[in-house]
Amino acid sequence: MAAIAAVDAAALEASSSVSRLPWRRIGDTALPWLLPLSLLALWTTGAAQGWISPQVLPSPQFVWDTLRDLATSGDLWLHTSASLARVGLGFLAGAALGLLLGAAMGLSRQVEAYVLPTFNALVQIPVLAWLPFVLLLVGIGEPLKYILIAKAAMVPVALNTLQGFRQTPVGLREVGEVYGFSRRQQVLEIVLPHAMPTLFTGLRLGFTKAWLSLVVVELVASSEGLGYLIVYGRQLFQLDLVMAAVVVVGGIGYLIDRLLDALETAVKRRQPGGAR
Structure with missing residues (x-):
């Protein structure tokens, strides 16, 4: 009888937990909107x-x-398309350079010893501090914006790539050596799959830095773009125009971050042992 009662209690508890599951999902979905909706109401x-x-x-x-x-x-489309084109080109250039630099440091202790100390010193300098120097080199045109955006994106991508390449278990590398894997096979089949989550984290952080730097650069030197729209509204004291541009900047940044998150999840599921 005691065993039957225990089974009945376990079944009752399981059914109650299942019944609470939809409400828990609704709560998890609604909770992140609580703060922004409260601010909007205020x-x-x-x-x-x-x-x-x-x-x-x-x-x-x-x-x-x-x-x-x-x-x-x-x-709106004119200024948004100009900003997206700038951040797209700058982010791709910075991410590619960051991946190459991080991979080089992650695969070679000697490269890391030569490059990483100087790299860590230079990355402490904010984007705006580089503005006068780059301005003297390339002028006030579009290359100025691309260089500063690429610099902002490169830093987190390079550091996360280095971290991802270094977190591969030593035992797996030794197994690869036992099976006669070449250097290229070890990187593509052992190191890279384990580094992929960290690489995507670096790409997401890199895009965030690139998007923020885009707005800063357009605030300083631009005749079109969302950052320019903010400056233009401030100069005319049209705060409604400033707030509208800020809403668009935040919305686009959030959507692209969600897109990168969905892409990261899809890549993880395709990996061996990933969530299905």
């Missing part, structure tokens, strides 16, 4: 009650109307 209430002057903080409806006007006139 912003709406503050604008409606006149806590802050509309010239300082326009209402969400005013910002939405401005954003809709930008989309209708085509200006």
